[in-house]
Amino acid sequence: MDINVDSIKERLKEEGYKLTTQRRAILDAIIENSGSHLSPEEIYEVVKLKYPEIGLATVYRTLQLFEQLDIVCKLNFDDGCNRYELNSDSNDHHHHHLICLNCGKVIEVKLDLLENLEYEIEREGKFKIVDHNVKFFGYCIECRDK
Numbered sequence: 001m002d003i004n005v006d007s008i009k010e011r012l013k014e015e016g017y018k019l020t021t022q023r024r025a026i027l028d029a030i031i032e033n034s035g036s037h038l039s040p041e042e043i044y045e046v047v048k049l050k051y052p053e054i055g056l057a058t059v060y061r062t063l064q065l066f067e068q069l070d071i072v073c074k075l076n077f078d079d080g081c082n083r084y085e086l087n088s089d090s091n092d093h094h095h096h097h098l099i100c101l102n103c104g105k106v107i108e109v110k111l112d113l114l115e116n117l118e119y120e121i122e123r124e125g126k127f128k129i130v131d132h133n134v135k136f137f138g139y140c141i142e143c144r145d146k
């Protein structure tokens with residue numbers, strides 16, 4: 001994934017925020033672990049290694065800010081916590097998630113046949129769709145044969 005930290009910096013600046021050291025550290029933790037869908041607690045564990053003075057409350061607050069500015073999106077895999085990942089460019093379709101019910105692994109899929117469905121729904125004229133978010137539940141290769 002191509003991540004442009006400068007554009008994120010710009011995004012913050014537009015809204016009157018600075019990319020402070022702590023915000024940068026949290027952003028880096030998300031970028032370096034992209035594909036892992038970290039929870040706030042996991043992000044905190046990563047950032048703490050470099051910045052022991054950071055508090056969990058700061059991580060929560062920063063994630064909230066990032067979410068508000070569309071820098072990250074919040075995911076819920078029904079495993080009892082919120083998880084975060086970087087928002088991809090809006091012109092580039094986001095991915096969907098396959099969630100293993102046994103080991104909790106999350107696999108990303110790019111395949112997307114939902115544009116047709118969106119088109120059909122919009123054609124009825126009662127709703128304008130701007131996005132969708134799909135989760136598939138099942139068993140990964142390692143768990144499938146157990």
Ligand SMILES: [Zn+2]
Nearest residue numbers: 100103140143
């Ligand atoms: Zn599994």
Ligand SMILES: [Zn+2]
Nearest residue numbers: 035037085108
């Ligand atoms: Zn993902």
Ligand SMILES: [Zn+2]
Nearest residue numbers: 096112114132
């Ligand atoms: Zn999609």
